[in-house]
Amino acid sequence: MKIIAVCGVGIGTSAILKVNAERALDRLGLSADVDASDLAGIAAAAADAQVILTSSELADAVRAAVGRSFAEIVEVSNYFDVEEISTKLETSLG
């Protein structure tokens, strides 16, 4: 399973999201590769991904960039809230 954390420039915020998504997966007892990407590279990065994690602010841009893809887009409000990320990932993967 592959998850992409995406932000505008592919550093900083997507890295934090990646780290906390990995914590959320641990908590859920799931294993997946989590990669960080910028918006420009998201279509390629998400080609074989199941889930894209991003901010609600970027969700529309992500949707437009990936076009028709099987990856589900999950919007995270608080990047430091592992509980929020766990709940949303569980819903999305379950």
Add this chain to the structure above:
Amino acid sequence: MTLPPLPDEAIVLGAHVDDWRGAVREAGRALVRSGSTRSEYADRMIAVIEEFGAYVVIAPGLALAHARPGPDVRAEGLAVVTLAEPVPFGHPHNDPVRVVVGLAVSNAEEHVASVARLANAFNDSGIVGRIAKAETADELRAMLGFDREAEA
């Protein structure tokens, strides 16, 4: 896996700013003072928000201002600015912002470890409120888990 140093020059407590651009500029000036970036980096951090929106407000009250690596980044660096009066960045859930963390990295791959440590500090849900009220640079460094000896 260490955070870039957070010297006194990179910390601004109780800054008075008019709007989010002013808040990001404070972080930009702090990164210049600490030797991490040149002044153009602040313009690039503002441009990221103008282009992509307020997604940099990654938690309630906290903005992580940053831009891509570039020639205006001299060394990986971190700055922390607390605001005397919170300002809105335009985020639907996490406004207003009380703490701005400025991040400059020279290489997109190498920064993940240091950001992971930053994530550790901020995973404590009460920390943004406490940082916003920090009265000294030492107090703020302690909250973020900076080891003073490691900076020397």
